[in-house]
Amino acid sequence: MLCCVNPDCQKPLNPDKNNYCHSCKAELIPLLGGRYRPTQVLSDEGGFGRTYLAKDVHKLNECCVVKQFAPKLQGTGPLTKAVELFKQEASRLQELAEHPQIPTLLAYFEQNSYLFLVQQFIDGQNLLKECETRGTYNETEIRQLLLDLLPVLKFIHQRGVIHRDIKPQNIIRRHSDGRLVLIDFGASKVLTATVQTKMGTVIGSHGYTALEQMQDGKAYPASDLFSLGATCFHLLTGVRPSQLWIKQGYGWVASWRQYLTNPGRNEISVSIELGEVLDKLLQLEIQKRYQSADEVITDLTSQLSPLSSVPPTILTPTFTATAANKGSVSSKINIKLKSQLLLGSSILALGLGGVWYFQTRPHTISEYSPSIPEPLSEPIQSQKSKSVSENYFLPKPLKGHYSDVNSVAFSSDGTTLGSASDDKTIKLWNLASGQEIRTLKGHSNWIWTVGFSPDSKTLASGSADMKIKLWNLETGKLIRTLEGHSDGITSVAFSPDGKTLASGSASKDMKIKLWKLETGKLIRTLEGHINGVPSVVFSPDGKTLASGSWDKTIKLWNVETGKLIRTLEGNAESILSVAFAPDGVTLASGSRDKTIKLWNVKTGKLIHTLKGHNDKVNSVAFLPSKSSDGVTLISGSSDKTIKFWNPVTGKEIRTLETGSGYIYAVAISPDGQTIAGGGSGENILKIWQMIN
Known part of the structure; x- marks a missing residue:
């Protein structure tokens, strides 16, 4: 089907063969901008423009969203000004789209006196539909929502943009990684407000929109925070603020707690602390309201106890995202940017994407697998499998972080676990006791990756703040900060001799940097990838560096000279993780295309393609060569499983179900003998002890 782009057309869908609309008789435009074919109306702005689902014919009919701006302006002067504003705001939206929880701007153009904006299609379900399907949220889920979206609001507010229309319909839970994506803001909204202000039009939705925005048409960061509070109220109670607004205007705001008890169901439990946060978000007077997203984050992370007052919750399958494999902003910077990033370290710290809670029963593993002696003179294919006894994994939660854990890593001596979180902290844990040793603070944004030095004396951390920090593990003091990347740090890795640190960065930077640890000086910059580098890892002998990129390639670099040795190609989608086997000859890679590939790095030849995951493979790791005779290759995926593989045969040995959510790290x-997992939900950090 083909959509008519006349915004006044009552029946815009037409058969492909039509040249003119069967309803309004307007000439049909098969391709907008020469490449985008409109196929369905997603929303209608009442004659002022429409939003269409479209297919990009230059990208194998990949879905995208086309927003039409159709100002009814008299004369060329106002129209010229509208076009100028449109381009200015589209440029701003392009900057905002660097954030992984904001749709990517693909194009903007003028055609047939209309203005068009093309954005990435987010495959997921908005929170209104999610709430209607699965029921209301509990306190844990509301806190997770706030901590997921507040950094997005901080990001746009720092760039002078106010969303103006935050509500459940404009928040989508992305299927690919479970992250919340903020949609429906940018050029068309700002322009609509600009052009129609004299007519008294207010951008926003009754019940969700702050008083100052409704009365004066003026919006501030605090206005968005009111809308976020109203959204939380809706999801918590199931009561739409818009319905209350029709009956009593803003009268419901001061007495929102009365709606926690609805006829026919039990009273909803909300802690005093969260209640106070919602009170301040919903203040009618802007001066009494939170003024910034940071203020809300501070209260959520410092005033609230570690969920002691919140009953345990297991997320239902309808709450967590379903399996999908669409190219999303995550392919640019899955930070969370997380999210799908390999958050690497020399001790196999691996980043994965999504929401994960851990089952409380142990998982049983009993199969055959290879054990690789060290060193090896031949590739891993020549090794023979031998049996392992039945192993039990006994889970133990580690409490302390207040937001998602993006990366976990073990110290080389095996005594300490490090974890990095969206709460901007790194925590060090004593593995023997499970107790927190200390918290490291200093980053100003999410921390995506941590890694220990081979001597277990130094920890490196990389953050969305574009900085790498080196920490003294004995004292917890900051040694130094390394700066030089122009985008967030997605991965760090120590060389085996502990003298060099490698760092990879996201899609705006696309570079790999090598740093001298003793001085903190930059040794060299490796350039060649054309997209972000979510994974870097040194070979066991330290002579080769492997980098996996969202550009679908793996590059092998000579560490001493910085020269490119070769490029490994063969994946259909982004590379999310790379790991060397202890033999130094075999390299494993995990990809968005749901496969794992094993490569011979000496020849560049593909050894095996391992298939079995139903969603992107976020992480791959080889068991250390000196460990017990466990399974050699492990992979983690957004299909909510960890799989164990025999790399000699390429066969799957065992699947470990992680629950109804995804894994981050x-x-x-x-x-x-120990596996650590980080994610989100009730148990955001957990270790599994293996008992033979």
Whole structure:
């Protein structure tokens, strides 16, 4: 089907063969901008423009969203001004789209006196539909929502943009990684407000929109925060603020707690602390309201106890995202940017994408697998499998972080676990006791990756703030900060001799940097990838560096000279993780295309393609060679499983079900006896002890 782009057309869908609209008789435009074919109306702005689902014929009919701006302006002067504003705001939206939870801007153009904006299609379900399907949220989920969206608001507010229309319909839970994506803001909204202000039009939705925005048409960061509070109220109670507004205007705001008890169901439990946060978000007077997203984050992370007053919750399958494999902003910077990034370290710290809670029952593993002696003179294919006894994984949660854990890593001596979180902290844990040793603070944004030095004396951390920090593990003091990347740090890795640190960065930077640890000086910059580098890892002998990129390639670099040795190609989608086997000859890669590939780095030849995951493979890791005779290759995926593989045969050995959510990060202890997992939900950090 083909859509008519006349914004006044009552029946815009037409058969492909039509040249003119069967309804309004307007000439049909098969391709907008020469490449985007409109196929369905997603929303209608009442004659002022429409939003269409379209297919990009230059990208194998990949879905995208086309927003039409159709100002009814008299004369060329106002129209010229509208076009100028449109381009200015589209440029601003392009900057905002660098954030992984904002749709990517693909194009903007003028055609047939209309203005068009093309954005990435987010495959997911908005929170209104999610709430209607699965029911209301509990306190844990509301806190997770706030901590997921507040950094997005901080990001746009720092760039002078106010969303103006935050509500459940404009928040989508992305299927690919479970992250919340903020949609429906930018050029068309700002322009609509600019052009129609004299007519008294207010951008926003009744019940969700702050008083000052409704009365004066003026919006501030605090206005968005009111809308976020109203959204939380809706999801918590199931009561739409818009319905209350029709009956009593803003009268419901001061007495919102009365709606926590609805006829026919039990009273909803909200802690005093969260209640106070919602009170301040919903203040009618802007001066009494939170003024910035940071203020709300501070209260959520410092005033609230570690969920002691919140009953345990297991997320239902309808709450977590379903399997999908669409190219999304995550392919640019899955930070969370997380999210799908390999958050690497020399001790197999691996980043994965999504929402994960951990099952409380142990998982049983009993199969055959290879054990690789060290060193090896031949590639891994020549090794023979041998049996392992039945192993039980006993889970143990580690409490302390207040937001998602993006990366976990073990120290080389196996005594300490490090975890990095969206709460901007790194925590160090004593593995023997499970107790927190200390918290490291200093980054100003999410921390995506951590790694320990081979001597277990130094920890490196990389953050969305574009900085790498080196920490003294004995004292917890900051040694130095390394700066030089122009985008967030997605991965760090120590060389085996502990003298060099490698860092990879996201899509705006696309570079790999090598740093001298003793001085903190930059040794060299490796350039060649054409998209972000979510994974870097040194070979066991330290002579080769492997980098996996969202550009679908793996590059092998000579560490001493910085020269490119070769490029490994063969994946259909982005590379999310790379890991060397202990033999130094075999390299494993995990990809968005749902496969794992094993490569011979000496020849560049593909050894095996491992298939079995139903969603992107966020992480791959080889068990340390000196560990017990456990499974050699492990992979983690957004299909909510960890799989164990025999790399000699390429066969799957065992699947470990992780529950009804995704995994962000896993790491394996040097002795192979402990697995650590980080994610979101009730148990955001957990270790599994393996008992033979």
